[in-house]
Amino acid sequence: MNEENNFLFYIIIIIIIILSFIIIFNDNKKNLNNELEETHQICPITGFHTNLSVCIEYPQLNEAYIISVNNKRCISLIQESFDKDDHKYEINIENDNIYLYQNDIKKQKLLRCNKYNMNYILKLTNNEIMK
Numbered sequence: 001m002n003e004e005n006n007f008l009f010y011i012i013i014i015i016i017i018i019l020s021f022i023i024i025f026n027d028n029k030k031n032l033n034n035e036l037e038e039t040h041q042i043c044p045i046t047g048f049h050t051n052l053s054v055c056i057e058y059p060q061l062n063e064a065y066i067i068s069v070n071n072k073r074c075i076s077l078i079q080e081s082f083d084k085d086d087h088k089y090e091i092n093i094e095n096d097n098i099y100l101y102q103n104d105i106k107k108q109k110l111l112r113c114n115k116y117n118m119n120y121i122l123k124l125t126n127n128e129i130m131k
Helices: 002-039 072-084 115-125
Strands: 052-058 063-069 089-094 097-102 105-110
Touching: 002 105, 002 115, 052 072, 052 115, 063 072, 063 097, 063 105, 063 115, 072 089
Parallel strands: none
Antiparallel strands: 052 063, 089 097, 097 105
């Protein structure tokens, strides 16, 4: 009888551990969604509501990232800053999170440019892809 109780005890502990991991994973995913959705709703230049999302090249890291803005001119201004490397707009990676900064102020959480991530951002924001 004692061995049965020990076995049940260990099974309960394992179930608790598994449920804890599930809860932690879901909370982290929810936080990621919230930050992406919140920051991609506001244009980093104008402060107005966004309606466009686009992949933009960051030459310093030789990568492209998805940025949301409210007009095409904003994309041009950000890309020009990246190309000049004037540090007005920069992309920094912090603890596996990617952010767009304007004059050292965090503006948007970014994802690397690929079809899956773009569809994800478009679904979160209801933006259109810039053509």
